[in-house]
Amino acid sequence: MKSIKVKCWIETNGDKLYGPGPHELLRNIKAEGSLSKAAEKMQLSYRKAWDIVQQLNKHSEEPLVILRKGGKTGGGAEVTIHAQEVMEAYNKLQKKLQEVTKEEKQLLKILN
Amino acid sequence: MKSIKVKCWIETNGDKLYGPGPHELLRNIKAEGSLSKAAEKMQLSYRKAWDIVQQLNKHSEEPLVILRKGGKTGGGAEVTIHAQEVMEAYNKLQKKLQEVTKEEKQLLKILN
DNA sequence: AAGCGTTATGTATTTAAATATATATCGGAC
DNA sequence: GTCCGATATATATTTAAATACATAACGCTT
DSSP: EEEEEEEEEEEEEEEESSSSSHHHHHHHHHHEEEEEHHHHHHOHHHHHHHHHHHHHHHSSOOEEEEEESHHHHHHHEEEEEHHHHHHHHHHHHHHHHHHHHHHOOOHHHHHO | EEEEEEEEEEEEEEEEEEHHHHHHHHHHHHHHOOOHHHHHHHTTOOOHHOOOOOOOOHSSOSSSEEEEEEEETSEEEEEEEEHHHHHHHHHHHHHHHHHHHHHHOHHHHHHH
């Protein structure tokens, strides 16, 4: 019925840089090899997905996503090793936070 | 420059029940003794604040906020003891989560 | 050179959230 | 019984976010 949710993200100068949305997008890009397919998979407009990628690459010294256009496949999207490190670290952090909320049942009890 | 943010809230049947917004509202109600003043203090429309209070009371067996109209003061808002327990439990949880993010600097390092 | 599947990007439209506005109600004080 | 300061609530307006749409560019393949 009632449940505790937790969410974490990284901000830079007050605007959101990396969070659940970008994280899912990176996972999808890795799985699909295509930005448009990745966006579709999570019911996100291509435009928005593209914006997210620009934001990510803009605020990281090394690029997180490499986009290519043309070629025999028409183009594609690739998640860099660097990005995969970010994803893994984010996963770990999320897991830690989840564990804290699992221990904490008091709030739910009080609200009944 | 870059920083990790964390947020927790309670959902019931998929919609948000208690989180940073309601929490701040309760604090303000407690300080002001008035829903309209509490809303104003956090730059929230009275309408929205009132809706939040309805939502909170609707989903908790015991009411969290008591609203009164009329009388010598014109009316007022009061945070119940029950609500104060919720607030305290929420504060504790948030503090715990904050500590986890403080330990976790790896993500920031990777994103540089 | 035409066709393809993708990325690239500006602009228009839609959608949802929040706010603003207006009016009613309550109950004590005078 | 009128005024006051608060809550109560419907409706209209504004705002911001997301989406939709349109078009161009790219580079390989044929």
